[in-house]
Amino acid sequence: MTSMGLEARIEDYLAGRMPHASDLRVSGLARISGGASRETYRFRLSWQESGALQSRALILRRDPPASLIDTERRIEFEAYRAFFGSTVPVPEMLWLEESSGALDHPFFIAAEIEGFQAAPALLWTEPYLAAHEKLAERKWTILGEIGRSDPAVLGLTTVMAAVAPEACWSRELGYWEGVLDDDQTEPLPITRAAIRWLRANPPPPPERLAVVHGDYRTGNFLFDQTGEIHGVLDWEMAHLGDPLEDLGWSLNPVWTFGRDLAGGLVPNAQAVAIWERSSGLKADPAALQWWTLFNCVKGQAIWVSSARAWIDGGNREPIMVYPPWALQNAQDRAILKVMGHL
Amino acid sequence: MKPDISEVLIELSALVARNAAPDIPPADRAGALGLTAALLAIAGRQWDEAAHNLALENRSIRSLLTIPGEDLDIRISTLSAENARLRALLIERHVEVEGRDSRAEAEIWAELVASTARRLAPGSPV
Incomplete structure (x- = not known):
């Protein structure tokens, strides 16, 4: 150095x-x-x-x-x-x-895309409260556009790992279960039960293979006071897969911010309808439930990894403590909710 | 709760001390202290409830699994280690009864729901 x-x-x-x-x-x-x-x-x-x-x-x-x-x-x-x-x-x-x-x-x-906001907390204050409908329309329309784009035309099939349609779910679940196996700091009975359910009830192959953003949620895009979105950020987990995966992550209950609305903005059904209209795809309810639950497991793996990085001393920033302390239990409750136990 | 509260508090004290220096850029200081405040609020709530909740949960899981024992050492580190041992056994039991014994399964789910209520952090989104 x-x-x-x-x-x-x-x-x-x-x-x-x-x-x-x-x-x-x-x-x-x-x-x-x-x-x-x-x-x-x-x-x-x-x-x-x-x-x-x-x-x-x-x-x-x-x-x-x-x-x-x-x-x-x-x-x-x-x-x-x-x-x-x-x-x-x-x-x-x-x-x-x-x-x-x-x-x-x-x-x-x-x-830098200057002059816009990303912090979700602002959305629950004036003047942003009045823009939720428009913001939701833009949020899930853009997600639909990501889902309908052709990865080969975008040139991304040469940089992202190929996956067979029928293997989308098993590759993702296997990866994140492996992260949990490697990094968990204490037993996770709720998350492990969810993984067993996911393995016993796999979803059908996707209607089409797409680019999956991997972290598409309120907080990862730049918005203005009118509800327009000016930049989608944080593509670090982007990969090829089932476009329902991104929709499921956007419906993960931890991203409701305690408001019991998709992304803290609109009811789940409204978000799904916007996405279907934009993507031209159908969100099969059973498949979407699978991907939403999967994303709860993925979220848990990320929070657990954060704890592991702090405990092992590789990163002692307070931001590494916040996810396990503030979100690990909430993620378990999200699993309970998606599985119908809460 | 991992990382352990005591270790995090020690680390946060060092962070606050570093940010007391006059030459820290305001944006860096604001970021560090804002997160520190959020973590202290969570730790503050846990301070009073942690031992009680762990002892309660350990007793509940022992009863569910019909395992004898009690918590004689009530240090949080000891209670946590016992809690981890019991929750690992709970996973094994859950696997055994899944799809075979609906009553036992329902009892385990009820305990798991209760466990998340005990662990609720202030401002939890779910």
């Missing part, structure tokens, strides 16, 4: 990536709180080019020493790039660095 400040190291790195620029300056570097799987910073880059002073607001997403989600940042980077300029709004990706030399850990730099 070098003793240079992060600003100077970013300037050095970008000087090598911007051969026509000179006098690069990083200013206003600030960590954005909330990111537990990547360290996220906002900063402004200014530079001289063609005799003029230029400036741009940028985002740095850097791998932390230990994360609650182990993901490939190239897949995240390419997923953003694939949807840039489409009806699915995403920030523009600029540089990806997969080595650890420049900033100690792999990272990417993207353009």
Whole structure:
């Protein structure tokens, strides 16, 4: 690790990536709180080019020493790039660095979409309360558009692992059960019962294979006061699979924020109807229940991993304690609810 | 509750001390202290209830599984270790009765529902 400040190291790195620029300056570097799987910073880059002073607001997403989600940042980077300029709004990706030399850990730099909000807590205050219907319409319409897009046309079949339609459910369940096996810090009788039910009642293959965002929920997109969405963020768990998987994650009861509404916004049936209209797909109720319960198990695996990363000492940030303390029991209650026991 | 409350409180005390330094950027300080406040609120609630709830739950699971024993050492670390042992046995029992003994299954689900009520954190979304 070098003793240079992060600003100077970013300037050095970008000087090598911007051969026509000179006098690069990083200013206003600030960590954005909330990111537990990547360290996220906002900063402004200014530079001289063609005799003029230029400036741009940028985002740095850097791998932390230990994360609650182990993901490939190239897949995240390419997923953003694939949807840039489409009806699915995403920030523009600029540089990806997969080595650890420049900033100690792999990272990417993207353009910042300025002037909008992501924090769910704002949604329960004025003037956002009046925008819930519109926001829900946009939220599940965009998710439907992700589900109807062709991964091959997007160029994502070359970077994301292939999966046979009939294996979508078993690959995902096997992966997250493995995470629980590796990372659990105490027995989880409710989550284990859910896994047994999921294995005994598998869903049918998807109507079509799609790009699955993997973390599509209120809190992972940028919104304004009118309910418009300006950027879908956090593609780090993106993969190929059943589009119902994303719909199920968006209906995970932990994302109701205590309001008993999908994403804290509208009743589940309304969210599903918007998604069906946009995606052109049918959300079979039994299959959707399976994917919603699966996502409760996945959520639990993520919260447990967070506890494990803290306990093992790899990451002692307080954000790593919050998920297991605040969400692990809520996730168990979500499982009980989806299974009809609560 | 994992990570252990006592270990987290020690770590948070160091974090607060670091953020008392005058040269911490305001955004970093706000992020660190906001989360610290949320964690302290959860720990504060658990402080009074943790031993009671663990002892209650251990007694309930022993009764359900007809296992003899009692909690003589009421340190939270000891109660937690016993709770983990008993909940592992509860999983085994659940697997045994699933689809075979609906009454036993219902009793286990009732205990599991009660266990989440005991663990409710302030502001829990579910």
